[in-house]
Amino acid sequence: MTESTLTITSQSQLADAVFRESGQNVNLCYQCRKCAAGCPVSYAMDYRPAQLIHAIRLGADDLVLNSKTPWLCASCETCTTRCPQEVDVAKVMDAVKIIAVREGVKPPIPEVASFYRAALANIKKCGRMYELGMIVGLKLRTFDFFKDAGLGMKMFRKGKLKMIPSLTGARTTWKIFRRVKRFERKNQTT
Amino acid sequence: MNTRYAYYPGCSLHSTGSEYDVSFKAVCDKLGIGIQEIKGWICCGTSPAHCTSRLLSLALPYENLCLAEKMGMTDVVAPCAACFARLRTAIHEANEDPEIAGQISEALGKPLPKSVNVLSPLEIFSNGSGLEAAVARQLPELKVVCYYGCLLTRPSKVMQFDECEYPMAMDELLRSVGITTLEWSYKTDCCGGALAMTRTDVVLKLTRDIFEEAKTVGANAIAVGCPLCHVNLDTRQEEVEQEYDVQYGLPIFYFTQLMGLALGVPTDKLGLHKHFVSTDELLRSSSKGQLAAG
Numbered sequence: 001m002t003e004s005t006l007t008i009t010s011q012s013q014l015a016d017a018v019f020r021e022s023g024q025n026v027n028l029c030y031q032c033r034k035c036a037a038g039c040p041v042s043y044a045m046d047y048r049p050a051q052l053i054h055a056i057r058l059g060a061d062d063l064v065l066n067s068k069t070p071w072l073c074a075s076c077e078t079c080t081t082r083c084p085q086e087v088d089v090a091k092v093m094d095a096v097k098i099i100a101v102r103e104g105v106k107p108p109i110p111e112v113a114s115f116y117r118a119a120l121a122n123i124k125k126c127g128r129m130y131e132l133g134m135i136v137g138l139k140l141r142t143f144d145f146f147k148d149a150g151l152g153m154k155m156f157r158k159g160k161l162k163m164i165p166s167l168t169g170a171r172t173t174w175k176i177f178r179r180v181k182r183f184e185r186k187n188q189t190t
Numbered sequence: 191m192n193t194r195y196a197y198y199p200g201c202s203l204h205s206t207g208s209e210y211d212v213s214f215k216a217v218c219d220k221l222g223i224g225i226q227e228i229k230g231w232i233c234c235g236t237s238p239a240h241c242t243s244r245l246l247s248l249a250l251p252y253e254n255l256c257l258a259e260k261m262g263m264t265d266v267v268a269p270c271a272a273c274f275a276r277l278r279t280a281i282h283e284a285n286e287d288p289e290i291a292g293q294i295s296e297a298l299g300k301p302l303p304k305s306v307n308v309l310s311p312l313e314i315f316s317n318g319s320g321l322e323a324a325v326a327r328q329l330p331e332l333k334v335v336c337y338y339g340c341l342l343t344r345p346s347k348v349m350q351f352d353e354c355e356y357p358m359a360m361d362e363l364l365r366s367v368g369i370t371t372l373e374w375s376y377k378t379d380c381c382g383g384a385l386a387m388t389r390t391d392v393v394l395k396l397t398r399d400i401f402e403e404a405k406t407v408g409a410n411a412i413a414v415g416c417p418l419c420h421v422n423l424d425t426r427q428e429e430v431e432q433e434y435d436v437q438y439g440l441p442i443f444y445f446t447q448l449m450g451l452a453l454g455v456p457t458d459k460l461g462l463h464k465h466f467v468s469t470d471e472l473l474r475s476s477s478k479g480q481l482a483a484g
């Protein structure tokens with residue numbers, strides 16, 4: 001019998017929610033902190049990955065859902081690869097963000113949330129990422145019009161950014177987005 | 191030429207990473223490897239999708255695998271490390287969990303392909319033999335460190351690609367076309383790709399660490415296999431230099447550009463002019479070295 005089949009009966013609702021969202025059981029964590037040690041962004045986080053995992057186990061909803069940690073996560077998968085207990089920490093980071101958005105928590109790093117929204121809106125509309133359109137979309141959300149303006153101009157001059165979106169596959173992505181949304185809504189209510 | 195691989199370029203290779211696209215195709219051409227672009231491919235969803243919806247992040251890549259199957263192909267090659275990771279993750283998760291596979295198929299409104307493989311160009315090029323014989327140009331001045339980044343090898347259970355903490359696939363490939371690659375300890379460290387648009391401060395710190403280590407081991411160029419890494423290391427290098435008051439001047443090549451050079455693809459056919467950090471000086475000294483040697 002593997003350890004993952006051991007059940008721990010009383011667990012926090014947040015841990016339950018994370019499990020439903022990601023299939024990850026944070027109760028397997030034994031706090032070795034390998035995940036935190038290897039995380040390239042932990043220096044900028046308010047709680048290190050191991051601490052966030054622990055807080056989920058404790059059911060510290062407020063702390064977890066308002067933490068900057070998952071929003072700073074670069075999805076580098078170092079934690080996931082190194083965890084001796086096979087907790088997919090990077091997936092837990094995704095799950096926390098998804099739960100926080102669903103609960104209506106204001107994202108603690110708003111520009112990252114804006115970036116996700118701008119990028120997805122762009123993919124849905126264009127089928128493929130149209131960088132220039134996405135950048136404009138992001139700027140309209142963050143009001144930070146000067147960030148990387150010089151870099152963008154230089155990329156444009158080097159022919160690295162397209163003027164016109166391709167729109168190939170736009171109908172397909174639009175349909176997929178709609179069906180996913182419908183499915184997720186249905187799942188929420190059942 | 192027999193078409194053997196369905197080619198999934200992904201969004202970056204059609205825009206910010208177009209050098210990777212042209213150099214990948216040029217190398218395939220030289221080696222007689224047939225590729226055919228997937229018709230009507232769509233974005234794989236990348237980080238914003240998996241940070242927002244698990245189902246969406248699996249359905250988008252799968253649509254492309256369905257399209258490849260429709261073309262009658264089972265082997266898909268995805269040069270962008272981020273796309274490669276998303277495509278392999280989708281297959282892995284669908285195989286592990288029939289329920290999620292059912293949901294993906296519902297989201298796409300069609301059955302999922304039964305057998306389909308996703309490959310990195312590193313894999314398809316190392317499969318072929320006779321690379322040594324195809325070398326047309328020596329590049330003795332180059333001292334390259336191979337930077338694999340995060341997504342080619344991690345998580346190892348999903349990616350099943352090389353040794354996850356210290357991969358050698360790119361080193362071996364470049365060495366087999368006569369290019370010197372050096373040992374270093376930053377092969378799979380993160381450059382902060384996902385934060386490139388938002389938290390530049392993090393990216394500048396992480397890329398500085400990479401440049402420092404590359405310089406310390408005596409490298410004069412970095413080879414990459416990911417367009418997000420390329421954007422961070424190449425287009426932001428000047429910013430890093432200003433921020434930390436240092437001078438690196440390290441050209442960043444896609445490994446396919448280096449292979450192309452070694453295999454005799456004309457320099458102007460590899461998209462090198464699109465780089466921010468110029469490759470001219472390094473390549474000029476390299477061809478001088480060659481003349482002197484010859």
Ligand code: SF4
Binds near residue numbers: 030033034
């Ligand atoms: S590496 Fe795994 S077991 Fe160790 S602290 Fe992190 S989540 Fe817990």
Ligand code: SF4
Binds near residue numbers: 035041074076
């Ligand atoms: S995936 Fe996120 S939390 Fe894990 S090591 Fe990378 S940045 Fe840190």
